[in-house]
Amino acid sequence: KQEVTQIPAALSVPEGENLVLNCSFTDSAIYNLQWFRQDPGKGLTSLLLIQSSQREQTSGRLNASLDKSSGRSTLYIAASQPGDSATYLCGSGGSNYKLTFGKGTLLTVNP
Amino acid sequence: GAGVSQSPSNKVTEKGKDVELRCDPISGHTALYWYRQSLGQGLEFLIYFQGNSAPDKSGLPSDRFSAERTGGSVSTLTIQRTQQEDSAVYLCASSLAGGAQVGQYFGPGTRLLVL
Numbered sequence: 774k775q776e777v778t779q780i781p782a783a784l785s786v787p788e789g790e791n792l793v794l795n796c797s798f799t800d801s802a803i804y805n806l807q808w809f810r811q812d813p814g815k816g817l818t819s820l821l822l823i824q825s826s827q828r829e830q831t832s833g834r835l836n837a838s839l840d841k842s843s844g845r846s847t848l849y850i851a852a853s854q855p856g857d858s859a860t861y862l863c864g865s866g867g868s869n870y871k872l873t874f875g876k877g878t879l880l881t882v883n884p
Numbered sequence: 885g886a887g888v889s890q891s892p893s894n895k896v897t898e899k900g901k902d903v904e905l906r907c908d909p910i911s912g913h914t915a916l917y918w919y920r921q922s923l924g925q926g927l928e929f930l931i932y933f934q935g936n937s938a939p940d941k942s943g944l945p946s947d948r949f950s951a952e953r954t955g956g957s958v959s960t961l962t963i964q965r966t967q968q969e970d971s972a973v974y975l976c977a978s979s980l981a982g983g984a985q986v987g988q989y990f991g992p993g994t995r996l997l998v999l
Contacts, residue, residue: 804984874927
């Protein structure tokens with residue numbers, strides 16, 4: 774059974790700092806990995822999708838990497854802003870492409 | 885609509901009552917997923933639809949939970965004889981097809997509180 778772990782559980786940084794969020798998974802036989810953000814009381818907003826054959830994806834200030842062999846993915850956020858404050862979730866895509874999620878990292882960016 | 889919609893946004897019910905939660909996927913998306921998000925368990929997969937069929941129901945926690953999808957579009961998740969431990973946010977997601985190259989898009993969720 775796939776297990777996904779996200780470290781740290783919470784992170785507080787000053788505005789402008791670059792930061793890395795970590796996601797690890799136990800079963801490397803994944804089809805894809807998707808990063809989301811969730812604002813309080815809201816649904817999930819898709820940020821980046823990395824297919825299993827890919828190593829990384831970039832969108833604006835966000836860069837996500839995937840290393841299947843080591844069971845790890847990272848989300849790099851450059852020049853963080855207060856609007857980046859949210860919970861970040863990673864989901865690994867398994868059979869039928871259903872996602873197994875970590876418990877998330879709560880990010881606070883202080884002005 | 886432009887995104888996945890869910891209704892109701894909030895539902896308060898009494899223990900033992902039945903509830904129905906609705907999901908409208910993005911138009912043209914053939915794959916539909918239900919997840920549950922609770923404080924203690926995080927986000928958990930419940931059921932997957934491809935068209936109107938549900939090839940994967942492995943996440944449904946008990947036989948009180950059922951779901952259907954009609955016309956390859958709208959889906960309804962039904963919880964019978966609700967229990968307090970059913971209190972959670974129920975999230976629906978859709979994707980173009982069940983494929984590795986497509987991502988899942990989530991609705992805003994239905995917040996269920998069982999008293």
